[in-house]
Amino acid sequence: MRISVIGCGYLGAVHAAGLAAMGHDVVGVDTDPARIELLSRGEAPFYEPGLPELLESGMASGRLRFSADVADVADCAVHFICVGTPQKRGGEDAADLTFVDAAIDGLLPHLSARDVVAGKSTVPVGTAERLARRIHEVQPRAELVWNPEFLREGHAVEDTLRPDRLVFGVAPGAAGEAAAQLLTEVYAEVLAGGAPLVCTDYATAQLVKVAANSFLATKISFINAMAEMCEATGGDVVRLAEAIGHDERIGRQFLSAGLGFGGGCLPKDIRAFMARAGELGVDQALTFLHEVDSINMRRRVRMVDLAREECHGSIVGRRIAILGAAFKPHSDDVRDSPALNVAAQMALQGADVVVTDPRAVENARTRWPDLKFAYSAEEAVTAAELVLLLTEWPEYVALDPVELGGLVQTRRIIDGRNALDPDAWRAAGWRYRALGRP
Known part of the structure; x- marks a missing residue:
């Protein structure tokens, strides 16, 4: 399956490499040219055990590439949002959703009917509902699934390839069920390995x-x-x-x-x-x-x-x-x-x-x-x-x-x-x- 990963920081880089290892054709997109250049050479921009080998394997297979151009997500069936949600500056404790909103805005012109947008970033409750409305304003037949990440730094490769659970948050109705079904195909290998799935x-x-x-x-x-x-x-x-x-x-x-x-x-x-x-x-x-x-x-x-x-x-x-x-x-x-x-x-x-x-x-x-x-x-x-x-x-x-x-x-x-x-x-x-x- 053709898949895009938007945001190639810690979460996105590991997730993109992991999806390629599962057999998918993956393009990772990021706004940082230096990060893209490193990843395109198969080099991890941070230390994570096992990631360099996973990147090298994905690049050698031709199933993994990285780009600074969001237009390269066109023709992908699933788009994972993997950007950061840091704490707001100025002493506020709330999460800063600037990068999440920017990722969605950049993706919208390239969405097709029946595409699935899968959010992995950690966001305040209520964010997915708001983003789903935004997506439907532009592409009514695309669907959002919330698929949170549970990576432990130092064990992220293991947690990606052999997660202890998968969670899908979907909208009620046939469209949400179809989106969840598409994600089960994305994760077919890890589900076959016994990972529990919670669909909610x-x-x-x-x-x-x-x-x-x-x-x-x-x-x-x-x-x-x-x-x-x-x-x-x-x-x-x-x-x-x-x-x-x-x-x-x-x-x-x-x-x-x-x-x-x-x-x-x-x-x-x-x-x-x-x-x-x-x-x-x-x-x-x-x-x-x-x-x-x-x-x-x-x-x-x-x-x-x-x-x-x-x-x-x-x-x-x-x-x-x-x-x-x-x-x-x-x-x-x-x-x-x-x-x-x-x-x-x-x-x-x-x-x-x-x-x-x-x-x-x-x-x-x-x-x-x-x-x-x-x-x-x-x-x-x-x-x-x-x-x-x-x-x-x-x-x-x-x-x-x-x-x-x-x-x-x-x-x-x-x-x-x-x-x-x-x-x-x-x-x-x-x-x-x-x-x-x-």
């Missing part, structure tokens, strides 16, 4: 992604709230999480206490969700998310306070090594990175901070040019008086505390992700601290 209405489909992210954020902030209780009482939040995680109703996933969540999805999605609830007059339904957000941000402040405690009350002039800049491992994404937020706070308070990351140094340097960066953990920790593990990259978790101890000025480490073995580090002569642990 527009509103529910739009709510699924933000509801899922809100639940995950709540679970993370819950265990971090328990970490605060453990710090006040001498408890061990890792053992606490292990114990409650054995309850099948709770589960162990997303119960890892530490520095909290960041990135381009969870923080902005829960804030946009709260903003939309306020617009709908049901803001009390999501009041708890304010506390979820507050707990999450409080962890960053606590990390700086803990560093100050370890430096005997002052970090001014202290050389502090930060292991991690990306908001999570296996990614070079530094949007709302807790690690960089902590690094910047400490630098502003007079610390001599050096940040390193296996993949995200250049992105971090672009956003925080005043910080110091190193390209290896060994370089970062040399002569350090305190080391902070803030992104749990496997290579950092695997560091040898004995070897590292020979490079630092003082053997003190704060494990901001509860990822290290405290006994091994203490046995190597390190003073080990962690959030929520004695």
